[in-house]
Amino acid sequence: MKIGIPKETKRDEYRVALLPVGAEELVRAGHEVLVEATAGSGSGLPDEAYAACGARLVDSAAAVFGEADLIVKVKEPQPPELNLIRPGQTVFTYFHFAADRSLTEGFLATGATAVAYETLRDERGRLPLLTPMSEVAGRMSIQEGAKYLEKPQMGRGILLGGVPGVAPADVLVLGAGTVGANAAKVAAGFGANIGLLDTNLERLRYLDDVTPPNIDCLYSDRHTIREWLGRADLVIGSVLIPGARAPHLVEHEDLALMKPGAVIIDVAIDQGGCVASSRPTSHAEPTFVVDGIVHYCVTNMPGAVGRTSTYALCNATLPYVIKLAAGLEAAAAGSPALQSAVNVYHGDLIQPAVAAAFDLPCSRNPFAAA
Numbered sequence: 064m065k066i067g068i069p070k071e072t073k074r075d076e077y078r079v080a081l082l083p084v085g086a087e088e089l090v091r092a093g094h095e096v097l098v099e100a101t102a103g104s105g106s107g108l109p110d111e112a113y114a115a116c117g118a119r120l121v122d123s124a125a126a127v128f129g130e131a132d133l134i135v136k137v138k139e140p141q142p143p144e145l146n147l148i149r150p151g152q153t154v155f156t157y158f159h160f161a162a163d164r165s166l167t168e169g170f171l172a173t174g175a176t177a178v179a180y181e182t183l184r185d186e187r188g189r190l191p192l193l194t195p196m197s198e199v200a201g202r203m204s205i206q207e208g209a210k211y212l213e214k215p216q217m218g219r220g221i222l223l224g225g226v227p228g229v230a231p232a233d234v235l236v237l238g239a240g241t242v243g244a245n246a247a248k249v250a251a252g253f254g255a256n257i258g259l260l261d262t263n264l265e266r267l268r269y270l271d272d273v274t275p276p277n278i279d280c281l282y283s284d285r286h287t288i289r290e291w292l293g294r295a296d297l298v299i300g301s302v303l304i305p306g307a308r309a310p311h312l313v314e315h316e317d318l319a320l321m322k323p324g325a326v327i328i329d330v331a332i333d334q335g336g337c338v339a340s341s342r343p344t345s346h347a348e349p350t351f352v353v354d355g356i357v358h359y360c361v362t363n364m365p366g367a368v369g370r371t372s373t374y375a376l377c378n379a380t381l382p383y384v385i386k387l388a389a390g391l392e393a394a395a396a397g398s399p400a401l402q403s404a405v406n407v408y409h410g411d412l413i414q415p416a417v418a419a420a421f422d423l424p425c426s427r428n429p430f431a432a433a
Contacts, residue, residue, distance in 0.1 A: 071366075134155065170407055182406060203364050261283050
């Protein structure tokens, strides 16, 4: 099979979907790997490294999409890329369809197959291709939050960890999954006071056992959220319903409860955001202010640390790329994980959560048991 690795075109995206060692493994298995020139440069991976591992370098995305049977990317296809995708082709990447109707309808029109990193579940129900980027985004959320709490960034002028004689910041983390746990851990290291909220009591019990005493693991309900919004200097939105749009845990009117200059980092923005006033932003223009509250809603946070993120992501995706290279049908037949990752099959939407988000028809998953 021909596997294509295009250069990412989303604004301020520096990751690449395959390491040189991945190209070598695929070539050794008898496949052909096409890599767009400079695709790895943002992650410090030169073209020569791919060529030395047997990949064929091509000059344009059109060449990659035009020849490859399997396209492996990092971010969702951008509008010019949608025009290059053809029927019968398989695209393996982060899609986050439920947050973007135009992307969903645009991809359906291609007649191709979408295999989404973010809905792939392993035999234990985990999300192994979402986890590494969630770890990065969770840790980055505190790094960015500390920055935007500074007064020149329109924040409150608060040092996250305080100093002797001055209280540290209060941090509210909504959701105790991978993003939330990593955010809380880093914030605790800074010395902040953290409220980590979730509705999963077993998860809260576990985290309460293993986290420092400056993290309060609390059951998430409307009253607790509003109480913490009133005291928080920094809010991290880390809610996830796999494949579906994120619920709004913070309504627009709730901003009035917050201190002027407080900061919201809505990591859930890839899935539509868990704060009603959020809207997607970029690394070039990461923030905006609503009712005196700074909002940071970058949709590709890990892209800013391309080298770390590329290695973390590719370590997780390569085994599935190797399986897909043998053919989607054969790979999915032997892998329930890949079955769960197929969102669109030959132009038909088969992911119920996406169909529900936009009231679109949903076809039966052809790989599901009868």
